[in-house]
Amino acid sequence: MDQPIPDHLKDLYEKSVDGKSKEEQRTVAALLCKCGEAFSKNEWDVGLTNIAEHSIDTGDAKPIKQRP
Template sequence: MDQPIPDHLKDLSEKSVDGQSQEQKQRTVAALLCKFGGAFSKNEWDVGLTNVAEHSIDTGDA
């Protein structure tokens, strides 16, 4: 894994692959990515815009 696991997820990560071989661990990650693939950006243009919610930003006197 190239990126460190955030502290609040380390315990969960270790428990989820406990006793698994390296190949099984890779399949576990692949399964999660496939299951939740819709939560990830496909390209730089599909993230950041929505018309679901609106909010105001107080910019003071700017």
């Protein structure tokens, strides 16, 4: 490994490289180091956004009621 694995990804790294060759381990480590910011660090850093809005075309379907 050339770069240290980010702390929040060490467990993922260990699970991912189990039984893999040294070259595969280096590849996984490089990927995690390069893209580490794309992974959640804790349960509070990922949430809702108002940047995008999506609509679902339901056609002429009537609303339905379902128990929660």
